[in-house]
Amino acid sequence: MRKPLISAENLEYCEEDGNCLFTEVSFSLEWGQRGVLLAEPHRCANILLKICATLFQPTNGTISWFGRSAEESDEKWLHHVRRRIGFVHRETSLISNMTILDNISLGIQYHEELIREQAYDRITEVLKQFELYEYRLLRPAALTFEQRRLAVYARELVKKPQLFLLEHPSLDLGERVYSFLLEVFKKCSIEDGCGFLVASMIPEVVNRWGDWVMVFDQGRCRHFEVGQFDPSIYRESMRRRGTTVSREWRNG
Amino acid sequence: MPAGNYLHMVTGFCGRWIIQKLNRLGEILGFFVVCLKTALRYRTTGQRLMARTFIQQIYFTGVQSLELICIIALLVGGLVVIQGIAQLTRVGSRDVLASLLTVVIIREVGPLLTAVVVILRSGSAIAIEMGYMTVLGEIESIEMQGIDPLHFLAIPRLVGVTLAVISLIVFFNVVSIFGGFVSAWALVDIPFWALFSDLAREVDGIDIIVGSVKALMFGLTIALVCMFHGFRTGDAITNIPPQVSRAMVDCFILCIFFNVLISALFYL
Numbered sequence: 001m002r003k004p005l006i007s008a009e010n011l012e013y014c015e016e017d018g019n020c021l022f023t024e025v026s027f028s029l030e031w032g033q034r035g036v037l038l039a040e041p042h043r044c045a046n047i048l049l050k051i052c053a054t055l056f057q058p059t060n061g062t063i064s065w066f067g068r069s070a071e072e073s074d075e076k077w078l079h080h081v082r083r084r085i086g087f088v089h090r091e092t093s094l095i096s097n098m099t100i101l102d103n104i105s106l107g108i109q110y111h112e113e114l115i116r117e118q119a120y121d122r123i124t125e126v127l128k129q130f131e132l133y134e135y136r137l138l139r140p141a142a143l144t145f146e147q148r149r150l151a152v153y154a155r156e157l158v159k160k161p162q163l164f165l166l167e168h169p170s171l172d173l174g175e176r177v178y179s180f181l182l183e184v185f186k187k188c189s190i191e192d193g194c195g196f197l198v199a200s201m202i203p204e205v206v207n208r209w210g211d212w213v214m215v216f217d218q219g220r221c222r223h224f225e226v227g228q229f230d231p232s233i234y235r236e237s238m239r240r241r242g243t244t245v246s247r248e249w250r251n252g
Numbered sequence: 253m254p255a256g257n258y259l260h261m262v263t264g265f266c267g268r269w270i271i272q273k274l275n276r277l278g279e280i281l282g283f284f285v286v287c288l289k290t291a292l293r294y295r296t297t298g299q300r301l302m303a304r305t306f307i308q309q310i311y312f313t314g315v316q317s318l319e320l321i322c323i324i325a326l327l328v329g330g331l332v333v334i335q336g337i338a339q340l341t342r343v344g345s346r347d348v349l350a351s352l353l354t355v356v357i358i359r360e361v362g363p364l365l366t367a368v369v370v371i372l373r374s375g376s377a378i379a380i381e382m383g384y385m386t387v388l389g390e391i392e393s394i395e396m397q398g399i400d401p402l403h404f405l406a407i408p409r410l411v412g413v414t415l416a417v418i419s420l421i422v423f424f425n426v427v428s429i430f431g432g433f434v435s436a437w438a439l440v441d442i443p444f445w446a447l448f449s450d451l452a453r454e455v456d457g458i459d460i461i462v463g464s465v466k467a468l469m470f471g472l473t474i475a476l477v478c479m480f481h482g483f484r485t486g487d488a489i490t491n492i493p494p495q496v497s498r499a500m501v502d503c504f505i506l507c508i509f510f511n512v513l514i515s516a517l518f519y520l
Contacts, residue, residue: 055396076293079395093393110397111297111398113298
């Protein structure tokens, strides 16, 4: 039996001033599964995703990727794991002094020792699929927000990752592009068994992305199966607490 | 306030300053060790990409500085000869002009001025670039490609800047001596060949070794210190100017310190 893509046990993250953003977070994401983290404040989800992406270390608790825990992993293995993770969070950016071509093919050029042209050939298909081909020689600053976001997704997809960590996946994307992206991810999930961990503060995301939901509530988390979770109750509880949760304008 | 209290304050301030500087020097040395380990760990990975970054760094630090170095070197060479002639004529020792050129330019001013130019031109650029990359999340993006940012960003710059500084110091010395020769010939009609043969007699192996050691130390110091401060920028764009300023000051102080240390070790 395949080991879970990622599993966490009693994760806790506290800042230097002792303020703990979350405690006792446990979950497991199997192959082909989709999990949603609903969080207010959004920072909880951002930090948790960075821990899942091996970029941050939790204050307490254990986390494993592909069956191997952080304690058993050295720096080299963590770099290897990162290649198997597609990570797009709200601050994810392209490298500003590289063209879109170089940004997307960076990982391939580095790890597979390909010459530039070979690497470019490998990503031409993806560039065309993401409608970025004609912008391939431009730097990120010359692109729209939506195109930049798409380029980030394209960069992560060419790695052929098995685990996707996405923070508010519809950010900066129009409806057509978002639907297209959902189709691409759906294909990944069905054909390659990729798992998705999606963080958002918009409860309707669950309808599109979730097999299970984890709701952060004042630093603690509660698990729901998708059928048990009612977005309107979450929205109401947020409203009572004085938080306005924006509505995803697309039809759930 | 009693005089003892003032003394206490001053010694306390000096002590804290020294400890702070030593701590930072320790951190920079630690950074160097981590860079070396990273270079060894990934020595067979990403060589094409690294080579490209390395060539770009050599071009930016070395080739693009040539014009500026050339102007400064010519002027400094001329200046040393003008002052040398003015002072040495008074004591009737104009024949030690070549010796003065060797001592002032090859041993001290050449390496130091080249280092200052590289600090101002390339060091600041490296610190700003690393700072921006850190603040904008580009470093994280590189990490998420399974690439060690130290390997991809730091190693080619470290090697590139060091080699560029070594080459620039040699270039500075040659151009500066040429400038000195031209000034000497134009001002007091000392023939080229006479000054050249004096110079060839004055420059010995130790000068070349000292020049090389200084060049190596300055190159490593500039690249390491600037990258170290750039990577420590944190997450606010307002942190970049103070970090760059710290990088410049640290580079300058360390280069002067190494210059004095190496000169003392070899010439005293």
